[in-house]
Amino acid sequence: MDAKESVPAEPFDFTELLRPGLPPAATRWTGFPKYNFVGGHNDTDSVPVDGLVAAATAVLKREGSSLSTYGMTSGPLGYRPLREFIARKLAQEAGIACSIEEILITSGSLQGLDLVNQVLLAPGDTVIVEHMTYGGAITRLQRLGANIVGVAVDHDGLSDTALKSTLDLLRSRAIRPKYIYTIPTVQNPTATVMSEARRRKILALSSEYGVPLFEDECYADLVWEGKRPRAFRALTEDDRVIHIGSFSKSIAPALRIGYLVTGWPLMSRILAIKNDGGSGAIEQMILAEYCQGHFDDHVQVLRKTLRRKLDVLVEALRSRFGTAAEFEYPAGGIFLWVNLPDGVDTTRLAQVALQSGVAINPGAEWMTDSVAGRKRLRLCFAHPSEQVIREGIEKLAQVCQREFPAAATGNKAHR
Amino acid sequence: MDAKESVPAEPFDFTELLRPGLPPAATRWTGFPKYNFVGGHNDTDSVPVDGLVAAATAVLKREGSSLSTYGMTSGPLGYRPLREFIARKLAQEAGIACSIEEILITSGSLQGLDLVNQVLLAPGDTVIVEHMTYGGAITRLQRLGANIVGVAVDHDGLSDTALKSTLDLLRSRAIRPKYIYTIPTVQNPTATVMSEARRRKILALSSEYGVPLFEDECYADLVWEGKRPRAFRALTEDDRVIHIGSFSKSIAPALRIGYLVTGWPLMSRILAIKNDGGSGAIEQMILAEYCQGHFDDHVQVLRKTLRRKLDVLVEALRSRFGTAAEFEYPAGGIFLWVNLPDGVDTTRLAQVALQSGVAINPGAEWMTDSVAGRKRLRLCFAHPSEQVIREGIEKLAQVCQREFPAAATGNKAHR
Numbered sequence: 001m002d003a004k005e006s007v008p009a010e011p012f013d014f015t016e017l018l019r020p021g022l023p024p025a026a027t028r029w030t031g032f033p034k035y036n037f038v039g040g041h042n043d044t045d046s047v048p049v050d051g052l053v054a055a056a057t058a059v060l061k062r063e064g065s066s067l068s069t070y071g072m073t074s075g076p077l078g079y080r081p082l083r084e085f086i087a088r089k090l091a092q093e094a095g096i097a098c099s100i101e102e103i104l105i106t107s108g109s110l111q112g113l114d115l116v117n118q119v120l121l122a123p124g125d126t127v128i129v130e131h132m133t134y135g136g137a138i139t140r141l142q143r144l145g146a147n148i149v150g151v152a153v154d155h156d157g158l159s160d161t162a163l164k165s166t167l168d169l170l171r172s173r174a175i176r177p178k179y180i181y182t183i184p185t186v187q188n189p190t191a192t193v194m195s196e197a198r199r200r201k202i203l204a205l206s207s208e209y210g211v212p213l214f215e216d217e218c219y220a221d222l223v224w225e226g227k228r229p230r231a232f233r234a235l236t237e238d239d240r241v242i243h244i245g246s247f248s249k250s251i252a253p254a255l256r257i258g259y260l261v262t263g264w265p266l267m268s269r270i271l272a273i274k275n276d277g278g279s280g281a282i283e284q285m286i287l288a289e290y291c292q293g294h295f296d297d298h299v300q301v302l303r304k305t306l307r308r309k310l311d312v313l314v315e316a317l318r319s320r321f322g323t324a325a326e327f328e329y330p331a332g333g334i335f336l337w338v339n340l341p342d343g344v345d346t347t348r349l350a351q352v353a354l355q356s357g358v359a360i361n362p363g364a365e366w367m368t369d370s371v372a373g374r375k376r377l378r379l380c381f382a383h384p385s386e387q388v389i390r391e392g393i394e395k396l397a398q399v400c401q402r403e404f405p406a407a408a409t410g411n412k413a414h415r
Numbered sequence: 416m417d418a419k420e421s422v423p424a425e426p427f428d429f430t431e432l433l434r435p436g437l438p439p440a441a442t443r444w445t446g447f448p449k450y451n452f453v454g455g456h457n458d459t460d461s462v463p464v465d466g467l468v469a470a471a472t473a474v475l476k477r478e479g480s481s482l483s484t485y486g487m488t489s490g491p492l493g494y495r496p497l498r499e500f501i502a503r504k505l506a507q508e509a510g511i512a513c514s515i516e517e518i519l520i521t522s523g524s525l526q527g528l529d530l531v532n533q534v535l536l537a538p539g540d541t542v543i544v545e546h547m548t549y550g551g552a553i554t555r556l557q558r559l560g561a562n563i564v565g566v567a568v569d570h571d572g573l574s575d576t577a578l579k580s581t582l583d584l585l586r587s588r589a590i591r592p593k594y595i596y597t598i599p600t601v602q603n604p605t606a607t608v609m610s611e612a613r614r615r616k617i618l619a620l621s622s623e624y625g626v627p628l629f630e631d632e633c634y635a636d637l638v639w640e641g642k643r644p645r646a647f648r649a650l651t652e653d654d655r656v657i658h659i660g661s662f663s664k665s666i667a668p669a670l671r672i673g674y675l676v677t678g679w680p681l682m683s684r685i686l687a688i689k690n691d692g693g694s695g696a697i698e699q700m701i702l703a704e705y706c707q708g709h710f711d712d713h714v715q716v717l718r719k720t721l722r723r724k725l726d727v728l729v730e731a732l733r734s735r736f737g738t739a740a741e742f743e744y745p746a747g748g749i750f751l752w753v754n755l756p757d758g759v760d761t762t763r764l765a766q767v768a769l770q771s772g773v774a775i776n777p778g779a780e781w782m783t784d785s786v787a788g789r790k791r792l793r794l795c796f797a798h799p800s801e802q803v804i805r806e807g808i809e810k811l812a813q814v815c816q817r818e819f820p821a822a823a824t825g826n827k828a829h830r
Contacts, residue, residue: 012627012655014681017593019537026686028516028679029490040692041484049479052697056471064464067667069456069798075444101443107522107671108692122434136690143688178432212427240427252482254696256522264443266429271441273558275551277455277523280695281669282467383484 023143034357035392040253040334041383043309046302047252048294055289056282063285071278076271078105078259078279082288086245086259089295094220095234096243098261104270107279109218109258112244113140116214116260119269120178121146128166128180130158131372132337134188134216135365137181149177150368155328157194158182160201167209179214179242180206185228186219189337189366189378191330196229203235218246218258221299223332224307239263247287249334250299257283306334306382309389313381316393321400324407334382337366339375343407344400346377353399358392438558449772450807455668455749456798458724461717462667463709470704471697478700486693491686493520493674493694497703501660501674504710509635510649511658513676519685522694524633524673527659528555531629531675534684535593536561543581543595545573546787547752549603549631550780552596564592565783570743572609573597575616582624594629594657595621600643601634604752604781604793606745611644618650633661633673636714638747639722654678662702664749665714672698721749721797727804728796735812739822749797752781754790758822759815761792768814773807 066072074080083100090096106112113136121127123145129137131150141148149170152162163180170177182202184194194202206213215232233241239262246258257279260270313336317325326339340346346362353360363376381389481487489495498515505511521527528551536542538560544552546565556563564585567577578595585592597617599609609617621628630647648656654677661673672694675685725744728751732740741754755761761777768775778791796804 010653011678011680012653014535014627014684017535017591017627018684019533019535019540022534022684023687025683026491027683029486029492031490032484032488039485044480044483047480047482049475052479053472053475056475056697056701057468060464060468060471064467065459065462067462067669068459069447070454070668071444072669073447075446076441077444107695110690110692118434119437120429120432120434125434139690176432212429212432238425238427248692252696253485254482254487254693256692256695263426265426265440268440268442269429269433269437272438275525275554277525277663277671278669280522280671280698281667282471282701283695283697286471286697 033354033359035388035395036359036383037379037381037392038359038361039380040248041380042249042253042334043302043305043382046305048290048298051290051294051298052286056286059285059289060282067281072281072285076274076278077101077103079281079284079288081292082257082284083259085288085291085295090231090245090261093228094217095230096261097234102261102263102267104260104262104267104274105279105284106244106258106260107276108248108256109216109244109246110136111279112258112260113137113216115270115274116179116242116244117141117144118273119266126170126175126177128163128177128211129368130182130187131368132187132189132366133181133368134183135361137216138365138368148368153187153190153192155192156198157184157187157192158198158202160198160205163202163205167205167211171209177211179212181214181216182232183216183219184232185217186222186331186333188219188333189335189361190328191333191335191337192328193223193229193331196235199229199232199235203232203241206240207236213241215241215243217243219249219333220245221250222303222306222334224303226300226303233261239265242266247291250295250302251287251290255283255287256280257287303332309381309384309386310336312386312389313379313393316390320393320397335378335380338377338379340377340400341404341407342375344375344404346374349377349400349403352403353396356395356399358396358399360396448769448774450803450810451774451798452794452796452807453774453776454795455663456795457664457668457749458717458720458797461720463705463713466705466709466713467701471701474700474704475697482696487696487700491689491693492516492518494696494699494703496707497672497699498674500703500706500710505646505660505676508643509632510645511676512649517676517678517682519675519682519689520694520699521659521673521675522691523663523671524631524659524661525551526694527673527675528552528631530685530689531594531657531659532556532559533688534681541585541590541592543578543592543626544783545597545602546783547602547604547781548596548783549598550776552631553780553783563783568602568605568607570607571613572599572602572607573613573617575613575620578617578620582620582626586624592626594627596629596631597647598631598634599647600632601637601746601748603634603748604750604776605743606748606750606752607743608638608644608746611650614644614647614650618647618656621655622651628656630656630658632658634664634748635660636665637718637721637749639718641715641718648676654680657681662706665710665717666702666705670698670702671695672702718747724796724799724801724804725751727801728794728808731805731808735808736815750793750795753792753794755792755815756819756822757790759790759819761788761790764792764815764818767818768811771810771814773811773814775811
């Protein structure tokens with residue numbers, strides 16, 4: 001055998017050509033862990049497969065040929081019947097009065113985050129976020145070189161007193177933040193629902209300090225009681241609130257459809273940079289067709305399923321961690337925010353637990369102050385079955401006791 | 416009536432908060448023009464509606480519940496059966512031997528452009544493009560602050576001699592371009608197909624100067640003869656060629672599915688910044704299901720339809736513009752690149768024609784030297800019906816004669 005023949009060509013070296021400041025390279029995908037408590041995955045049996053099949057058949061037969069044009073004759077804001085459904089839904093459930101010209105269909109609410117950031121943020125700009133917040137929002141802001149200022153949350157969500165202090169401090173330094181980002185309904189990760197009274201206080205501060213609000217309501221359909229408070233955007237008429245939402249949590253995460261609500265002054269700027277040829281048309285069509293007759297009933301059943309899974313998780317945690325695992329019972333959603341005893345480092349816990357097939361979101365990634373997030377973790381309960389939840393928490397407890405025996409024992413983990 | 420009550424709230428003013436350097440605000444959508452010769456729209460009757468319905472039904476019934484997880488158990492590269500189809504297709508038709516780990520499903524090939532730019536380009540970086548090229552690629556590069564260097568194309572696509580001169584010049588200034596962007600098969604806008612001999616010359620230059628190639632093969636399925644040359648990526652084993660492709664032109668533009676082929680060193684960087692929760696899963700599933708049994712037959716029929724429309728357009732241009740409209744007969748695709756007499760300004764022509772319902776792409780937007788593009792225009796013939804093509808060219812000729820009588824008459828437009 002000739003050695004020359006068996007040697008493959010040298011791979012071209014892109015290293016020197018990479019843009020500086022990129023995040024670390026991704027690792028190869030090795031499949032989902034067996035006990036999967038991370039990410040926004042949802043209950044597998046709850047995907048409305050039959051309804052989606054019926055919707056796909058009906059809408060594609062009727063309008064499939066419109067796929068021949070970008071925008072399907074509905075234009076760059078997205079499929080018109082879907083925008084009409086969203087406008088009705090927002091009016092009925094969130095109290096928002098908006099026209100379909102103020103609604104942009106996005107590829108998941110994540111694209112909404114990106115678009116707003118792209119039109120508002122230059123490197124060095126300041127944004128205010130809840131100090132515990134969606135990890136993907138923090139990552140995005142870091143990548144854009146934003147100055148991220150975290151403000152405390154309490155049982156009622158973003159604290160208005162802490163927000164006022166921060167706004168004062170920034171004003172004293174002549175800094176006008178670009179926006180206040182908040183997840184008011186089923187806050188991520190604390191799963192609280194902000195009262196309307198608190199919303200009004202926050203809105204008054206937004207007005208006083210001239211800082212727009214950016215509300216992310218992607219979990220708002222999943223409030224256990226089925227009744228969400230009026231959205232921030234419903235409480236003002238002056239267009240200062242940018243609103244985003246999603247169908248990822250209510251229908252299916254892999255279906256990448258979200259929406260953004262804003263007035264034309266900002267919408268016209270966003271449309272000018274949304275140069276993606278439109279968000280996926282078939283998904284928009286199927287979703288619109290399905291939701292018109294089925295959304296409310298579907299979500300009502302989904303909420304019950306999720307709450308049942310939450311109760312299994314809570315029971316498993318109480319049984320295996322005892323008082324060592326502190327948490328507030330969520331008002332809705334798909335995750336539980338847990339506080340472990342001093343001495344536990346959930347970033348390390350997450351690494352070790354993964355070797356036993358248990359995946360968790362370490363708190364450091366969900367807080368602007370990563371040190372403060374050390375003892376915390378986020379557990380998503382929507383995807384694993386009830387049996388997998390029980391087994392997974394059992395395994396997590398074992399790993400935790402092994403890795404952090406002092407902390408675990410000192411807090412009566414084994415009562 | 417109280418004046419105070421009837422005045423709506425002042426809209427919040429975002430002006431001062433906008434990121435500097437944004438493109439101009441979008442104008443409101445007013446529907447498609449009647450004679451629509453712009454963009455990548457396709458033939459409406461050719462959308463395989465029945466096939467897509469059957470595919471949707473089969474795949475959703477079988478695997479719809481996997482929509483409950485981001486990535487549908489296939490991971491961040493995209494739906495595995497679709498990657499398998501693409502790998503087979505690229506092997507058979509483009510000569511590319513790649514594993515499904517080297518294929519990333521993107522939201523249209525536009526996302527492929529964006530991802531490659533995001534990992535490679537910082538403001539001020541130099542890229543080489545064909546001097547006549549896709550307008551959307553130019554816009555993207557301008558927005559990123561790239562130094563765009565255009566290189567001449569001839570009947571065989573990107574000129575290797577011109578490329579060598581440019582590479583020498585840049586080297587003399589100690590500039591290493593980040594990539595050479597080329598549309599080798601059905602070049603946009605010239606619609607030529609680069610020979611394999613030319614591809615090898617370009618590849619040798621890429622190797623000699625250490626500059627990777629970025630090949631955009633989004634039109635490669637639409638070569639009239641049905642036989643495309645081997646892709647750049649098939650002609651080297653050293654991973655220097657980033658390859659992107661699309662189903663927008665072969666199945667439907669509103670379906671946002673494209674793909675990117677590269678080795679793991681760059682793929683791992685791209686995956687690290689593709690934080691969109693995956694590209695639309697339902698579209699990936701339906702497409703994979705449909706393509707496995709139907710892609711080749713569908714495209715064969717589509718090519719004939721498109722060529723028939725092209726011939727209608729060519730006949731209409733000859734009849735109405737005579738020798739005033741110069742063009743080469745395309746080797747495939749959906750557009751014709753036309754050169755009009757000196758004195759014609761197609762940017763103005765486009766504005767005036769639009770008032771008569773005729774939309775065209777002015778040449779200035781499709782060339783790196785916008786002045787050189789003044790007399791040129793791109794006509795997409797895939798979407799309008801044969802009758803609409805005839806009427807539209809009639810109207811365009813009337814506008815052209817009215818606006819530029821000297822130029823039109825001087826070139827025997829009315830023989």
